[in-house]
Amino acid sequence: xxxxxxxxxxxxxxxxxxxxxxxxxxxxxxxxxxxxxxxxxxxxxxxxxxxxxxxxxxxxxxxxxxxxxxxxxxxxxxxxxxxxxxxxxxxxxxxxxxxxxxxxxxxxxxxxxxxxxxxxxxxxxxxxxxxxxxxxxxxxxxxxxxxxxxxxxxxxxxxxxxxxxxxxxxxxxxxxxxxxxxxxxxxxxxxxxxxxxxxxxxxxxxxxxxxxxxxxxxxxxxxxxxxxxxxxxxxxxxxxxxxxxxxxxxxxxxxxxxxxxxxxxxxxxxxxxxxxxxxxxxxxxxxxxxxxxxxxxxxxxxxxxxxxxxxxxxxxxxxxxxxxxxxxxxxxxxxxxxxxxxxxxxxxxxxxxxxxxxxxxxxxxxxxxxxxxxxxxxxxxxxxxxxxxxxxxxxxxxxxxxxxxxxxxxxxxxxxxxxxxxxxxxxxxxxxxxxxxxxxx
Amino acid sequence: xxxxxxxxxxxxxxxxxxxxxxxxxxxxxxxxxxxxxxxxxxxxxxxxxxxxxxxxxxxxxxxxxxxxxxxxxxxxxxxxxxxxxxxxxxxxxxxxxxxxxxxxxxxxxxxxxxxxxxxxxxxxxxxxxxxxxxxxxxxxxxxxxxxxxxxxxxxxxxxxxxxxxxxxxxxxxxxxxxxxxxxxxxxxxxxxxxxxxxxxxxxxxxxxxxxxxxxxxxxxxxxxxxxxxxxxxxxxxxxxxxxxxxxxxxxxxxxxxxxxxxxxxxxxxxxxxxxxxxxxxxxxxxxxxxxxxxxxxxxxxxxxxxxxxxxxxxxxxxxxxxxxxxxxxxxxxxxxxxxxxxxxxxxxxxxxxxxxxxxxxxxxxxxxxxxxxxxxxxxxxxxxxxxxxxxxxxxxxxx
Numbered sequence: 001x002x003x004x005x006x007x008x009x010x011x012x013x014x015x016x017x018x019x020x021x022x023x024x025x026x027x028x029x030x031x032x033x034x035x036x037x038x039x040x041x042x043x044x045x046x047x048x049x050x051x052x053x054x055x056x057x058x059x060x061x062x063x064x065x066x067x068x069x070x071x072x073x074x075x076x077x078x079x080x081x082x083x084x085x086x087x088x089x090x091x092x093x094x095x096x097x098x099x100x101x102x103x104x105x106x107x108x109x110x111x112x113x114x115x116x117x118x119x120x121x122x123x124x125x126x127x128x129x130x131x132x133x134x135x136x137x138x139x140x141x142x143x144x145x146x147x148x149x150x151x152x153x154x155x156x157x158x159x160x161x162x163x164x165x166x167x168x169x170x171x172x173x174x175x176x177x178x179x180x181x182x183x184x185x186x187x188x189x190x191x192x193x194x195x196x197x198x199x200x201x202x203x204x205x206x207x208x209x210x211x212x213x214x215x216x217x218x219x220x221x222x223x224x225x226x227x228x229x230x231x232x233x234x235x236x237x238x239x240x241x242x243x244x245x246x247x248x249x250x251x252x253x254x255x256x257x258x259x260x261x262x263x264x265x266x267x268x269x270x271x272x273x274x275x276x277x278x279x280x281x282x283x284x285x286x287x288x289x290x291x292x293x294x295x296x297x298x299x300x301x302x303x304x305x306x307x308x309x310x311x312x313x314x315x316x317x318x319x320x321x322x323x324x325x326x327x328x329x330x331x332x333x334x335x336x337x338x339x340x341x342x343x344x345x346x347x348x349x350x351x352x353x354x355x356x357x358x359x360x361x362x363x364x365x366x367x368x369x370x371x372x373x374x375x376x377x378x379x380x381x382x383x384x385x386x387x388x389x390x391x392x393x394x395x396x397x398x399x400x401x402x403x404x405x406x407x408x409x410x411x412x413x414x415x416x417x418x419x420x421x422x423x424x425x426x427x428x429x430x431x432x433x434x435x436x437x438x439x440x441x
Numbered sequence: 442x443x444x445x446x447x448x449x450x451x452x453x454x455x456x457x458x459x460x461x462x463x464x465x466x467x468x469x470x471x472x473x474x475x476x477x478x479x480x481x482x483x484x485x486x487x488x489x490x491x492x493x494x495x496x497x498x499x500x501x502x503x504x505x506x507x508x509x510x511x512x513x514x515x516x517x518x519x520x521x522x523x524x525x526x527x528x529x530x531x532x533x534x535x536x537x538x539x540x541x542x543x544x545x546x547x548x549x550x551x552x553x554x555x556x557x558x559x560x561x562x563x564x565x566x567x568x569x570x571x572x573x574x575x576x577x578x579x580x581x582x583x584x585x586x587x588x589x590x591x592x593x594x595x596x597x598x599x600x601x602x603x604x605x606x607x608x609x610x611x612x613x614x615x616x617x618x619x620x621x622x623x624x625x626x627x628x629x630x631x632x633x634x635x636x637x638x639x640x641x642x643x644x645x646x647x648x649x650x651x652x653x654x655x656x657x658x659x660x661x662x663x664x665x666x667x668x669x670x671x672x673x674x675x676x677x678x679x680x681x682x683x684x685x686x687x688x689x690x691x692x693x694x695x696x697x698x699x700x701x702x703x704x705x706x707x708x709x710x711x712x713x714x715x716x717x718x719x720x721x722x723x724x725x726x727x728x729x730x731x732x733x734x735x736x737x738x739x740x741x742x743x744x745x746x747x748x749x750x751x752x753x754x755x756x757x758x759x760x761x762x763x764x765x766x767x768x769x770x771x772x773x774x775x776x777x778x779x780x781x782x783x784x785x786x787x788x789x790x791x792x793x794x795x796x797x798x799x800x801x802x803x804x805x806x807x808x809x810x811x812x813x814x815x816x817x818x819x820x821x822x823x824x825x826x827x828x829x830x831x832x833x834x835x836x837x838x839x840x
Contacts, residue, residue, distance in 0.1 A: 408672075
């Protein structure tokens with residue numbers, strides 16, 4: 001084995017593949033041998049297992065979310081800039097951000113001399129951990145909340161505030177004045193904006209009497225007029241501005257203002273360590289959008305409840321032997337059904353081409369049918385789709401702002417937080433409390 | 442194991458050699474600049490930095506975010522253009538002046554051409570004069586649209602520059618159809634221009650003119666009324682008229698301070714006296730005023746182009762001149778009003794076919810010395826806003 005001739009990525013794969021194979025085989029063997037005992041242990045320690053599974057799942061979904069957001073940002077800003085944007089890799093450049101991810105993975109991970117090595121190494125991890133751990137409490141749907149515990153909102157603010165520690169670590173340990181300025185800016189900004197951010201939701205906490213995100217979402221059940229954006233409009237405005245600053249997005253991206261301090265705290269980072277900062281930024285955008293839609297836009301509630309009273313629930317077990325028959329025959333029949341008109345339409349189309357086209361059309365149609373069926377019949381799916389629609393509308397707003405607005409200056413930024421947002425959020429608390437005193441919840 | 446370059450122990454020979462020794466101060470000003478008080482530090486920006494417009498290096502002394510002192514370091518793009526011109530004959534000298542300010546190179550060649558024509562008493566045909574005005578005004582628009590984009594970009598807005606570049610690209614392309622080059626045109630000759638207007642140029646110009654005013658208005662609408670943009674530039678880097686005149690500021694930067702001095706109107710050259718245009722001025726003298734004056738100038742330039750296209754006479758575009766130009770011994774100064782200020786050339790002839798001495802005056806050099814006085818006491822981010830509003834081009838500064 002010519003170990004020296006392998007590229008770094010090749011070495012990683014050469015180690016990883018046997019480990020994965022052996023690990024997989026061992027896991028299977030263990031499961032077969034001690035399956036019953038393992039199941040009993042899991043049953044005994046359900047909360048811990050639940051937490052572990054939730055953590056792994058959130059970590060796994062955070063990466064594709066970041067890829068999707070990076071692609072969205074590249075493409076939407078390109079359209080706003082009258083450019084084309086990525087269009088080479090994948091359909092309409094859709095795989096571009098994945099390739100970006102691979103690129104940073106393969107790049108040299110350079111540690112400059114004279115940096116504080118442990119802190120420098122740890123900083124991106126802290127930032128990324130802070131952002132993906134907040135995903136744990138996001139109520140995607142009533143049934144799809146990783147950790148729907150009480151104090152979810154408080155947990156969110158606590159862990160979200162942790163990311164600034166990572167930024168400070170990066171800024172301080174890099175031994176670079178731009179990084180230092182970026183880290184200090186990030187700290188000042190995050191500390192200033194956490195206060196109105198936290199205070200703005202106090203009104204909602206007063207109204208709902210809970211800090212649990214699923215319960216706050218449940219309190220907005222009903223028509224869209226029950227959403228807190230209409231019941232607490234001032235809080236919604238403050239909250240939106242504050243999360244923009246928390247996520248370090250334009251016009252509040254002073255911590256990484258490339259025209260002033262190059263790349264801010266990330267100036268000295270390269271390779272995957274820079275990738276962690278980059279991913280964390282986009283995961284953050286998704287998270288703050290999700291939080292806004294959960295707290296103010298009714299989360300997974302539809303705008304208007306329409307009771308279709310659907311009666312098309314298919315009891316699959318009642319089909320008996322018919323189920324495998326349908327599963328086997330339906331694709332063939334469907335493919336032929338869609339292929340036939342194409343084949344008859346033009347004599348130049350060959351038979352196999354018509355079949356492929358028919359198969360693709362059948363796939364699309366059946367996926368759409370199943371999707372619509374699931375949307376109508378399965379409440380979690382409908383909830384998830386409503387939640388994602390709202391969240392991505394907000395993500396689009398963030399990208400839109402990035403394409404439109406210049407950057408605010410750091411002193412204007414701080415002045416705005418302390419002179420306007422903080423009094424406004426206090427006013428909101430007093431007004432809400434007074435209204436609750438007079439009229440009750 | 443092979444030592445890795447990532448290993449800090451390998452890369453650092455000795456801890457202390459990482460710090461540059463402080464330079465010994467040569468002047469009183471340098472000694473004052475190099476002395477750091479409590480809480481101050483130097484931040485070095487450039488020569489490779491995202492917003493220094495080329496290879497400018499600025500050493501900023503900051504106290505936290507506040508700029509205490511600032512020192513631009515020049516010379517990274519010095520090519521010795523004046524000396525090159527003195528070693529070339531009069532025709533060849535013109536092409537050396539092109540790359541001085543690469544975003545508005547027609548003005549850089551118009552100034553020496555004006556000086557040489559005065560030296561040789563050449564009468565430029567009227568059609569050539571009109572063509573010069575037309576191309577120069579186009580180049581002025583190209584430069585100002587680029588300025589608009591850069592200004593927004595330096596304040597953090599990413600969209601305006603790409604919108605501005607569409608207009609600039611169209612102008613640059615039509616000038617390329619006329620002159621054969623996109624950036625360094627080398628189009629003006631002593632006694633006229635190199636080649637008459639051609640079909641492609643005229644058709645592109647017609648298409649562009651039909652939408653130019655509306656398109657530039659929509660570009661301006663992107664940023665002009667933006668609250669963040671206005672708040673960041675209004676009242677920033679105020680330059681009063683007296684200081685501006687004392688420092689030798691010209692062009693839009695001077696007119697933004699309330700001095701209505703425009704070479705096109707006050708020392709007329711070419712056919713400008715026959716054309717009708719306003720000289721936009723502002724009284725505030727801040728970064729926003731400098732920006733808005735330039736944007737108003739775009740509209741005036743479109744107005745001038747419109748008149749030129751209506752009044753363009755027929756005739757030759759080149760005066761009859763001998764191949765070898767040997768002016769009488771003497772001296773001449775030629776100047777034109779460019780998008781950044783007065784571009785001047787002072788040429789001395791000793792009777793040979795090469796200029797004995799050629800001195801190039803560039804407005805960017807004058808304006809760059811204002812960056813220090815105007816940014817002191819402001820924040821780091823304001824340095825970029827002030828620098829962008831002064832619009833220096835380093836090619837001209839370093840010559």
